[in-house]
Amino acid sequence: VKNNIVENMRIGRMADRFLKAPHRINAIHEADAELIDLGEESDSVLALTTDALVEEVSSGLYDSPYFIGWMLATINFSDLAAVGADLLGLVISVSLPEEQSEEFVIEMADGISGACNEAGTFVLGGDTNEGKTLLLSGCAVGLVPKNSVLTRKGARKRDKIYLSAAAGLGSVYAFLRLFQPGKKLPESFYVPKARIKEGQLLRNFASCAMDTSDGVFHTLDTLMRVNRSRFVLFNEWEKILHPAALEVCRAEGIPPWLTLASVHGEFELCFTVAPEKEKDFLSEAGRIGWHPIPIGEVGDGWGVGVQTAERQIEVDTGSIRNLSETAGSNPARYFSELLALAKETGI
């Protein structure tokens, strides 16, 4: 808790220069999307987010044009899912090098379109430029009913912590792509979906929510700070982690929980539900065929812990987050420092 988050400092040094918008409901870092009051006549709040694909493309982590397009839309929709928005759509800003093939551009557009279709929404427009490198930025908009706005803030002691589905796939995808580039992964190995329907249901049940796009520990760290409380994770890795993630961990000798610590996540929603709402929540979720995974509980104090049968182990999630800033551009160094942190932890 003591450490400063480098990412937040970088955002802060710009944000400090801006006046606070009086009609923005959320404070900085307190929601996945910006929540804008539309005035008294409106029953809805505007939800708005922008996200770019930069290192994922330049590092080769995302290389198929369809997948690049899919991810550009999904990273933006996922932020709206985390505030429980009904989607209005996406605008995109694309800069294409002159030599980029027609085929690449069309497949990328199909990927964007595919992710829109999956989320039940549309491309509303955009801007294309010619540039020296491929640049991709998106902005998604949606509406949230004024009386059920969902943010990262609102968790209380004894709330149960959930994931919308098992995690760890984004992390092992990045591991395999960066360290075993020859290995052919099936196209379907990692195809994240924005949890739109789930987020809409959470409006009525969750006390806070955030997506796991930067990894589960990153999310827990943020939620713990925003809510000034303690997020305790159960050590039930077989339940929390995706089977494919567990398999890779076994084969490579990586501690399974480490897949939750890496900065490349998987766009699940991490959220808290008050004990008195849990039964109704699970019953409503079941109705839409959704089986959220309980992963922990909000406890006393601050920080992030892992509960084993014997004791509660402290996880220095601040340092884990900062690793991606200090070593993130060098995958080998990032991974070895992450392993070193894991050993210190003793989970």
Next chain:
Amino acid sequence: VKNNIVENMRIGRMADRFLKAPHRINAIHEADAELIDLGEESDSVLALTTDALVEEVSSGLYDSPYFIGWMLATINFSDLAAVGADLLGLVISVSLPEEQSEEFVIEMADGISGACNEAGTFVLGGDTNEGKTLLLSGCAVGLVPKNSVLTRKGARKRDKIYLSAAAGLGSVYAFLRLFQPGKKLPESFYVPKARIKEGQLLRNFASCAMDTSDGVFHTLDTLMRVNRSRFVLFNEWEKILHPAALEVCRAEGIPPWLTLASVHGEFELCFTVAPEKEKDFLSEAGRIGWHPIPIGEVGDGWGVGVQTAERQIEVDTGSIRNLSETAGSNPARYFSELLALAKETGI
């Protein structure tokens, strides 16, 4: 009219892959911003636009960090001005190279903040990344009353064509920066402002509107195509052009009207007003201290013409627009080809 617009083809090859959003009011190319129906309960339409700074920065055309920030906000706000929106604000997506100085980032943020302040609005949020090059993309949102939506479509024969203010400054700014890089221009030489108040007033009076960000002839070409009509410009260059633009043209021996043809414009609004509304319009404009400039009239047929005392000269605005696509990345070639086109025209 016969020629295809390369820029539209590039946008089209992506746009063709997307489903048309049923709640988007405007057709593609028919408004500066996307106009989204918010449902029956809402009296407003959401206006949404995204625009990136790419070549302006990589070419060095914009280099001071304050000006880069100012322009990032202004290019986006200007699109909202052209649909007559009340601004809600801006989200930005910024990727910064590790070596970018703290000072640069703060001055850029101040430029964004300055343009927000000028436009009476706010930064709502954003996303920062670390990347290899400086990438800047913005997305501005606003609201337009449902019963007075302004688009590029709606001009009728005999409508008067106006500019919100004298044009040509953006063009000579680019000329001087690219061809006389040693020449010190005063900071205030070219500081475009989004015409927000003017656009809001135009909701009640204009039959169509578009900003001149890509130059006045580009705008006239688009409006002529969207409205399937003829846009005729008066040859009153002393009235239409900014004094500083006229001065540069005189000193350099450039035909003054050519400053309207270059692709680097100045974010004025170009709009049409029906004859029966003209008197009331000018009186309301005067009330807010605004003196719009009449520059031409919508006439019979198609295309763009320049009316001299003797005759009407045809301007091949399609070829002028395409020049920026085929030669735009090479300023010297672009300028010499533009001069050649000008000579052919015989204005």
